[in-house]
Amino acid sequence: MLExxxxxxxxxxGDLVPTRIxxxxxxxxxxxxxxKFSGICHSDIHTVRGEWGDQQYPLVPGHEIAGxxxxxxxxxxxxxxxxxxxxGCMVNSCRECVNCLAGEEQYCLAGNIGTYGAKDVDGTITQGGYATHVVVNEDFIVRIPEGLELDVAAPLLCAGVTTYSPLNHWNxxxxxxxxxxxLGGLGHMAVKIAHAMGAEVTVLSRSLKKQEDGLKLGADHYFATENPETFEALAGSFNLIINTVSASIDISAFLQLLSLDGALVNVGAPAExxxxxxxxxxxxxxxxxxSMIGGIRETQEMLDFCAEHKIGxxxxxxxxxxxxxAYERVLASDVHYRFVIDTSTLV
Incomplete structure (x- = not known):
């Protein structure tokens, strides 16, 4: 055993604290x-604070791991x-159900085994990437292409594939x-990836505070949803809407922005x-x-796509x-756009 x-x-x-495991x-x-690097995802905060169910502690979060x-x-x-x-977000699955056999392990009918806070095959609770080392079955590891630095690649293991997957699936x-x-941790990746795919991209944010950022990231248009005229002007405009917000919003109002046969896909996971x-x-x-993360095959596909298009x-x-x-800043939306832990500082 490695300590x-x-x-x-x-x-x-309580706060997260240094812990030996x-x-x-x-x-x-x-x-x-x-x-080498581990990203901080909003879902880490939801999980350790028990907002998605009771947890066993101590719990080491982190499912955006590069090393x-x-x-x-x-x-x-x-x-x-x-x-x-x-x-990324999972370290095992049943490998036998129809979804696993199709390369969609995230939808394992028995439930995939999450990178942290999940019951592993040996009965222990998995512990995540806010750590110096991790042991993982080779089938649940992906290769980071040479064109991607490890620090900017780490968030792709969750935020990247979580947005790539629905953009890919809905063409x-x-x-x-x-x-x-x-336009947060998930949203900024959705903009970059959709732009690289060749789509016409619009950001719908509460205010215009991040408009300059959104346009630099690849958005063609940027609208403030706090302005009621936005919903009138954009009615019936979009083939696809990716909702990255992990909070309650008026879904019915946003559905009206879809064109005929359009789809609104939720990737954020609010508790309510x-x-x-x-x-x-x-x-x-x-x-x-x-849509929930992506399978191992699609995660590798996403990394290769990002390397080809120089996306981090x-x-x-x-x-x-x-x-x-950093947790407090995430909750205050004070991050541009993902915190990444330098794990060499875990001393």
């Missing part, structure tokens, strides 16, 4: 990763020592008009329900859908001692 340094939550209400021995199909392979198991065939790799591209609700007026759907044959996350690298301050 390592981490930052962990010890309760739903052990990782399992490297098994035949396992890879030991020296973590270097330092050891491989005897039967590992895909990776060797020195490889640049990443780990964003030339001739398509795509709107992105919210999102009511929908049926007439907002049936009057335009519109769809209200959801907009990040602020922090030391481990600043994690709690």
């Amino acid at each position: 390592i340094n981490t930052y962990a939550a010890t309760s739903a209400t 052990t990782r399992r021995d490297v098994g035949p199909h396992d890879v030991l990763i020296d973590i 270097i392979v330092t050891e491989v198991g005897s039967d590992v065939s895909r990776y060797t020592v020195g490889d640049r790799v990443g780990v 964003a591209g030339p001739g398509k008009k795509v709107a992105v609700i919210g 329900p999102l009511p929908v007026n049926a007439f907002a759907l049936i009057t335009g044959r519109r769809s209200f859908a959801g 996350a907009e990040i602020e690298v922090i030391s481990a001692e600043d994690i709690n301050k």
Whole structure:
């Protein structure tokens, strides 16, 4: 067993603190990763604070992991020592259900095993990437292309694939008009990726405060949703809307912005329900859908796409001692646009 340094939550209400944990021995199909950077996702905050259900503590969050392979198991065939790799939101699944066999492990019918806070196959609770090392089965690791620096690649393991997957599935591209609700950690990646796919991109944000940023990131248009005239001017405009906001919004109002057969896809995960007026759907044959991260195959596809188009996350690298301050800044929407922990500071 390898004993390592981490930052962990010890309760739903307290700060994260330095904590020592052990990782399992490297098994035949396992890879030991020296973590270099770990992104901070809003879902980390939801989870450690018990907003998505009770947790067992101490809990080490973090599912945007980028690092270097330092050891491989005897039967590992895909990776060797020195490889640049990443780990996202899951570290295992049943591998047998129809969804797993289709390469959509995130929708495993038995429930995928999350990178942290989940019951692993050996009965232990998984611990995440706010740590110096992690041991993961090779099937749930992806290769980070040489064209991507590890720090800007780390958030792609969640924010990148969470937005790439619905844009890919709903065929964003030339001739398509795509709107992105919210310009935060998820939203800024949705704008970059949709723009690279060739779509006409519009940001729908509460105010115009981030308009300059949005246009620099690749948006063609930017509108403030606090202005009621926005909903009148844009009615029936979009083929696809990606909602990245993890809070309650008026879904029915945004559905009216879709063209015939358009889809509004929710990738944010608010704790409260999102009511929908049926007439907002049936009057335009519109769809209200959801999308959750991506499978391992699609995550690799996303990384390769981002490397080809020179897309990385907009990040602020922090030391481990600043994690709690970073959480408060995330909640205050004071981040441009993803915090990334330099795990060399986990001492």
